[in-house]
Amino acid sequence: MKNRTFRKYAVIMLIGIALNLGLYWIAHVFHLPAWLDTTGTAFAAVTLEPTAGLVIGYITNLFESNAVYASNSIVYYAITALCALLFGLLMRKNGKISWKRLPLASVIYIVMSAFLSAAISLWRTGVTNSGWEQKFFEIARANNMPVFISMAFAAGVLKTADTIVMCVLIPILYKVVPKDYKNEYYKENLTWKSPFAVK
């Protein structure tokens, strides 16, 4: 039983990492207006649990910050973590996946990740990260938007493209994955009571 669970987690997490890096590479090579490096994270979070998404998101960010960006870009992990948590938690109703919740999770993710990305970019370097982001940033600036809002707008456009790809790929991949390799029922026993309450 333990071995089966280990195999399930190992296989899905490896697929998640491959998806993240593979799609990121495709977006990079074809100069697409998207990053696509969180698809695998959302897939693992939906198929297994949010923690799986959090772990593979870290591995992806670690690779990207070493191979592509600077070491301080590891803080963009906050966006990856947001993706894993939103898709992993919001997509489940009473422990079961509900695809009706996909639009809600997507919209919240686009808005929150856009602002988070802008805040991190401002803190890190004060400028945008990619060519496409810079283009959309300039468009927003030309329309007299403030710097922070322009950065959020630029990141939001790219995140929208990311999310559209995720919304198409994740349901397909989820259906394709055999039953043994996914947690069809998963529920975190979390409550909103005070963290300091004594049991």
Add this chain to the structure above:
Amino acid sequence: MREQICNVIYGQGKKGHSNVYYDWFIMAVAILSVVPLMFRGEQSELMKAIESITVYILFFDYILRWMTHDFRMKNHSIWAFFVYPFTPLALMDIAGILPTLGLLPSSFMILRILRLVKLAQYSQSCRRIMNVFRDQSKTLCSVLIIAIAYIFISALVMFVHEPADNFPTFFDALYWATTALTTVGYGDIYPSTQIGRVISMVSSLLGIAVIAMPAGIVTAGFMEELNKDLADREKEDKADEE
């Protein structure tokens, strides 16, 4: 998965091999991460690599701790995740990591030394000593107040009696009293009059007892903690055998 991660990090219940290995691994990483601080000037590629790799590992440890904080608190409240970044140990962890990532001004580089706090988190001996400080905090505070008062009085007596050439300011007298009573005695400031020397001798003899008291309290408390742990372990072993 979170529960298993928690078992590895915190060793809930009886300690397993994975928990012990993880503790040692993180302690080794924390020690290794401060090695680059021991070199001045431009850092070599090796040191830069050590710094980056260790920081990534410590950052990952921080994230794992964050995502399992509700298990740690034994209270599965969502608020536990909001509380974690503001806990003292988490603040020290992140303060030790951010300067290396270039996300804080270079003047904050000294904060990297806080990575050694990991040793306190993972080492059982450090944990025992922290327990002793927590349990004996009232006694230690009382002794500390007595010690400070004693140093203050000795400094004042010396400052009033000795000529201004020897002790130009009261701070010099305080500095002398502290170094003399703690038996450090740099010897850069000393009494020159006969009476001053007698005061110094008497205050040192009495002072050493005051200064040594906390050491005795901590040692006794540490032994008590050690015996408690041994008794607990014996109980667990007996329960396992049964």
